[in-house]
Amino acid sequence: MNSPPKPTPAELEMLRLLYELGPATAKQVHAAALAARPELTYANVLRQLQVMHGKGIVTRDESARAHVYAPAQEQASIQTSLLKDLIQKAFAGSGKALVLAALRGGHVTARERAEISALLGEDRLPD
Template sequence: MSTPALPKPTAAELEMLRLLFALGPSTARQVHQAALDNKPETTYANVLRQLQLMHAKGLLTRDESQRAHVYAPAQEQESVQTNLLKELIHKAFAGSGKALVLAALKGGHVSAKERAEIQALLDEDPEK
C-alpha cells in the first residue's frame, strides 16, 4: 500500500519550506528570524501559525521533545521540487520537459555559469 501524496504547498508554505531547507530543523523563532531578512513585516505569530498548519497538513514534521518544538520538512527538497516540476511541465508545457528547458534558456532565466553547468551535464558520458 503506497503512502498518500502530500498536498501541494501554497506560495506561503513554499517560502517556509525554502527557509527550512536552508536552515535545517528549526524552532519557530529561528524560522521567524530568517523570514525577517526577506519580509521585515513578518510576525512571529504568523510564522508559528503557518508552521502549525503545515504540520497538520503533513508538510512538516515536529519534534516535541523540547520545550520549543523543532520543525523540519516532511520531504527532501529534491522530492518537493521534482513533484512541483512535474506538475508545471504537465500543466504549462503539455508534458514536455524539452519545452520547459527551452523556455528557461530562451527567457534569460539561466546565467552563463548555469549554462556551463548544464552543458557539462549534457556532455557527461551516459555509460558512467
C-alpha cells in the first residue's frame, strides 16, 4: 500500500488541529482554527478536509450525519517522513547538519537543550 502524499502547509495545519482535537467534525476543526485564523471560513475547512480525504491524508467516518475526520497516519509517522525529506533536501542527507542548525539557530530552548544533553550523556536517544 502506498503512503499518502506529503501534506501541503494548509493540510499540515488541519492535521495539527486534528491531532490536538482527536477525531472531529469539520465544524469542530473550524472552531479550533478560528483562534489562529479568524478569516478562515467553515466552507474552506470543510473543502480542505474533503480534499485531504480524497488524497488519503485523513479518514472520514460517515456513520453519523456530521462526518468525523481523523488523520490517516500517526503524528510521529508524518513527522518522520517530513523530517527525512527536509534532511535530504536542505541538509544534503546529514542529520547532524540539521541538529546543528537547530541548535545554532535559536530554535531550541535552554530546557530542551538540557534534555538533549541528558539524553546524549546517557546515550539513550530514541531510535
